[in-house]
Structures are given as structure tokens and as C-alpha cells.
Amino acid sequence: MQPRIEYPARFDADGPDFESSTMNLSIVQAHEDPEDSSVDMTSSDGGNGIVNILIVDDEPRNLTVLETVLDSPRYRVIRAESADQALLALLRHDFAVLILDVQMPGTTGFELAQMIKERKKTSEVPIIFLTAYYNEDQHVIEGYDSGAVDYLLKPINPAILRSKVSVLAELFLKQRQLEDANRALSAEVAERRLVQQQLSELNETLEQRVLDRTEAHKQAEQQIRLLMNEVNHRSKNLLSVVTAIAQQTAASSPREFVKKFSSRVQALAVNHDLLVKSQWRSIDAFELISGQLAHFGDLVGKRILFDGPPIxxxxxxxxxxxxxxxxxxxxxxxxxxxxxxxxxxxxAWEIDGNRAEPVFSIRWAERDGPPICAPTHRGFGTTVVTKMVEMSLDGQTVLDYSSTGLIWLFACPLKNVLEGLPI
Known part of the structure; x- marks a missing residue:
């Protein structure tokens, strides 16, 4: 049998009672730091698979029997013959499970359990009640209401008690392992954040050096142009790769898909050239529309008319x-x-500045063409001219398949169209 750990039978000259136990609990709580989990003078050795078990009974012979039943290298059994001794043990140790006798002089097991549950540090410790007298249903219910996880009647079956304690001890160890893992993870996260912060500071330093060196050289503007041309070159190569991928993956699809996809990639390339020309700052609306319609040649200005304010x-x-x-x-x-x-x-595009928030709108209207009707299904092109532009600029579109010709209208807040310029 393992060495027996006992505590003084009394805390004062009058002996333990409910009032003195409550006072002792208050003293314990008053001296605890609610954020400090290291108050215990001797904590459970959960790291080695050994857990503390507190047995509380005013009859020493009953404690001896429980020690015999729970004799195991996995357990460190601690005795307490009163509520005061139990509270002192709870202050000094961490426990996987508490086994309480219900009928004790002064403070009953139910009352002790309620005090234990009121203490933040011990509120989650599982409690098993043992009793030879309180066997009525109302007593059992009172035991569970006091915070017990189990209620056993004496004489107890040693195998059943060992089995229940084994489960609770295993849960305690699993919880400890989880807490250790969480602490290790928190430490790793903190370390990675520190490394990330150091990298960020290093990047800021490097960026400042690049900026200082750029400002110090007379050829800074030329270097920026070269850089933009390099970006342009690489972006076009990327667009070519996208086109090639589309052609390869469309081997079992209609050729029309490849044609449409390639055409859209080329449209992006036109926008890309305009952005590079303006050094990725902004594009004049007139220049943008002209670029996208340039392949119509002589039709622009005759059958294709567009106009609007400078923006x-x-x-x-x-x-x-x-x-x-x-x-x-x-x-x-x-x-x-x-x-x-x-x-x-x-x-035509325009700016409505008479509203609380200025609005930009653009309109495409077709005239004198063949009769048209709304399509029976929505293709990718319809998505581009409706949902995609709406999501990109937080605006609204109207697509009208009028008998006189297609009409497309889009409107959004002006600030969503401008390149960070004051309105």
C-alpha cells in the first residue's frame, strides 16, 4: 500500500463545523489569484501518468478500505477525515476525482461538494458520493444536484469503484495532455509571430533602403519604367500561358469556347497595355473605350459613337x-x-454630382439593328456584363433586350471608379 497522506484533524479549538468550513473556504479563495493556476504546493504528477485521488470519510477504517481498493501505481491516494482537511488538500493538490462520504459530522458530503463547486479552481473536479444511509431517490437526486458525477451505495463493489475511478483518471490525464499541447501550441504561435514581426521589420528596413537609394539616383524614373516594362512583359507571358492552358484543356470541348476565351484574354491584354502606359495609376475613359473598339476601324465615329466627361x-x-x-x-x-x-x-458616360454621394453611370445602346430577343440561358458573357462588374465596383446593371436594340446601363458610386482622387 502506498504511503498515507493525512492532515490535522482540527483547524480550531472548537472542532470543524459547517460555519468554520465555509470560513476556511473563504480564506482559501481570498488568498488565491484567479488567474494563477500554480497555487498548489504539490500538484498531481499527471506528466508521469500518476494522478491524485482524494478520499473523504470521518471513519478511518473506511478510508483504509478505500485505500486498499484503489491501491495502484497509477494513483496517489490522499486521505481526509473532515471537510476542513478536504479543503486544505484541495488547496495543496490537483485531483482527478474526489470520493466523499455523505454522512459526516458537522459538514455533510453534500455541503462539502457545494463548497467545492463554488471554488473556481475545483469546480470541475468530478465527485463520487459513497453512503450507507442516504439510499432514497431524493437523496440520490440531492447528490447529483450537489455536483456529483456518480452516487454509490455501501457496501460498494470494489471492481465497479475501480472501474469508475479508472475512467475519471484517464479523462484527467487526457485533459492534462490537451492542456500541455495547447500550451506548446501557444508557445509555437507566439514564436512564429515574433519571427513574422522580425521579418516584417526587416522588410520595412529593406524597402526603406530601396526607396532611399532610388531617390538618391538621378536615373530613378528610368529604372521605374524598366521595371514596369518588365512587369508588362511577364504579365503578357502569363496571359499567353493562360491561353495555351485553355486550348489544351478544351480538347474535348467546342472550338467556340477556345475562341471566346482567347478573345477575352486579348481584351485583358489591351487593358493591361493601357495601365502600363499610365504607370498603373489610372486610365482616361475615352482612351479605354477607344482601345477596346480599335479593331472596328472606320466604324468608330460613324456607326460607333461615344462621349462623356473627362474621367x-x-x-x-x-x-x-x-x-x-x-x-x-x-x-x-x-x-x-x-x-x-x-x-x-x-x-455615353456621365457623373451625377447632385446626389449626397456622386454617381458614375455608363450606357451602351444599339439602334437600327435586326430584331433581338432575350437569350434562353445566361452564358459567361452575360455574367461578365452583369454580376462581375457589379461585384467589382459595387454597382447595379440593367440589361434590356429592347425591340429597338440591346441597352446596357451600369451605375455605381463615383468613388469606386476613381483612382483615389478627390471627388
Whole structure:
């Protein structure tokens, strides 16, 4: 049998009672730091698979029997013959399970359990009640209401008690392992954050050095141009790769998909050239529309008319609206105004500054073309001219398949179109 750990039978001259036990619990709580989990003078050796078990009974012979039943290298059994001794043990040790006798002089097991549950540090410790007298249903219910996880009647079956304690001890060890893992993970996260902070500081230092060196050289502007040209070159190579991938993956698909996809990539390339030309700052709306319609040649200015106030669009707005113009122009050649000899297109944009928040709007209207009707299904082109531009610029679109010709209208807050310029 393992060495017996006992505590003084009394804390004062009058002997233990409920009032003195409550006072002792208050003293314990008053001296504990609610954030400090290291108050215990001797904690459970959970790291080696050994756990503490507290047995509380006013009859020493009963404690001896429990020690015999729970004799195991895995357990460190600690005795207490009163509520005061139990509270002192709880202050000094961590326990995997508490085994309490219900009928004790002064403070009953139910009352002791309630005090234990009121203490933050011990509120989650599982309690098993043992009793030879309180065997009525109301007593059992009272035991569970006091915070017990089990209620056993004497004489107890040693195998059952050992089995229940074994489960609770295993849960205690698993919890300890989880806490250790969480602490290790927290330490690793803290270390990685520190490394990330150091890398961020190093990057800031390197960026400042680059900026200082750029400002110190007379050829800074030329270096920026070279850099932008390099970005342009690499981006075009990337677009070529995307086109090649589309052609390869579309081997079992209609050729029309490859044609449409390649055409859209080319539209992005036009926008990209305009952005590089403006050093990725902004693009004039007139220049953007002209670039997307340049392949119509002489039709621009005759059958294709567009006009609007001067406005420089952000790169994001240029990409989205440029793709819309490309899709609409591709569609009009096949089915719309430019599929015949008389049709024409009018493109106009404007800024409404009379609202609380200025609004930018752009309109594509087709005239004198063949009769059209709404498509029976929505393809990718429809998504480009509606949902994609709406999501990109937080605006709204209207797509009207009028008998006189297709009409597309888009409106959004002006600030979403500008490149960080004051309104």
C-alpha cells in the first residue's frame, strides 16, 4: 500500500463545523489569484501518468478500505477525515476525482461538494458520493444536484469503484495532455509571430533602403519604367500561358469556347497595355473605350459613337468596364446592331454630382439593328456584363433586350471608379 497522506484533524479549538468550513473556504479563495493556476504546493504528477485521488470519510477504517481498493501505481491516494482537511488538500493538490462520504459530522458530503463547486479552481473536479444511509431517490437526486458525477451505495463493489475511478483518471490525464499541447501550441504561435514581426521589420528596413537609394539616383524614373516594362512583359507571358492552358484543356470541348476565351484574354491584354502606359495609376475613359473598339476601324465615329466627361478610371474599374465593352462589342457583331449594314451604337458616360454621394453611370445602346430577343440561358458573357462588374465596383446593371436594340446601363458610386482622387 502506498504511503498515507493525512492532515490535522482540527483547524480550531472548537472542532470543524459547517460555519468554520465555509470560513476556511473563504480564506482559501481570498488568498488565491484567479488567474494563477500554480497555487498548489504539490500538484498531481499527471506528466508521469500518476494522478491524485482524494478520499473523504470521518471513519478511518473506511478510508483504509478505500485505500486498499484503489491501491495502484497509477494513483496517489490522499486521505481526509473532515471537510476542513478536504479543503486544505484541495488547496495543496490537483485531483482527478474526489470520493466523499455523505454522512459526516458537522459538514455533510453534500455541503462539502457545494463548497467545492463554488471554488473556481475545483469546480470541475468530478465527485463520487459513497453512503450507507442516504439510499432514497431524493437523496440520490440531492447528490447529483450537489455536483456529483456518480452516487454509490455501501457496501460498494470494489471492481465497479475501480472501474469508475479508472475512467475519471484517464479523462484527467487526457485533459492534462490537451492542456500541455495547447500550451506548446501557444508557445509555437507566439514564436512564429515574433519571427513574422522580425521579418516584417526587416522588410520595412529593406524597402526603406530601396526607396532611399532610388531617390538618391538621378536615373530613378528610368529604372521605374524598366521595371514596369518588365512587369508588362511577364504579365503578357502569363496571359499567353493562360491561353495555351485553355486550348489544351478544351480538347474535348467546342472550338467556340477556345475562341471566346482567347478573345477575352486579348481584351485583358489591351487593358493591361493601357495601365502600363499610365504607370498603373489610372486610365482616361475615352482612351479605354477607344482601345477596346480599335479593331472596328472606320466604324468608330460613324456607326460607333461615344462621349462623356473627362474621367480617369482606376485600374480595377478599367479592367471591369473594359471587359464589358469587349463582350458587348463581340455580341453586337454576331447578333446586334453591327451584324447588319445600318445599325449603330451609342456609348455615353456621365457623373451625377447632385446626389449626397456622386454617381458614375455608363450606357451602351444599339439602334437600327435586326430584331433581338432575350437569350434562353445566361452564358459567361452575360455574367461578365452583369454580376462581375457589379461585384467589382459595387454597382447595379440593367440589361434590356429592347425591340429597338440591346441597352446596357451600369451605375455605381463615383468613388469606386476613381483612382483615389478627390471627388
Amino acid at each position: 480617369r478610371m482606376s485600374s480595377a474599374a478599367a479592367q471591369s468596364i473594359g471587359m464589358v465593352v469587349h463582350e458587348l462589342s463581340t455580341n453586337t457583331v454576331k447578333y446586334g446592331a453591327l451584324s447588319g449594314a445600318e445599325g449603330r451604337i451609342e456609348i
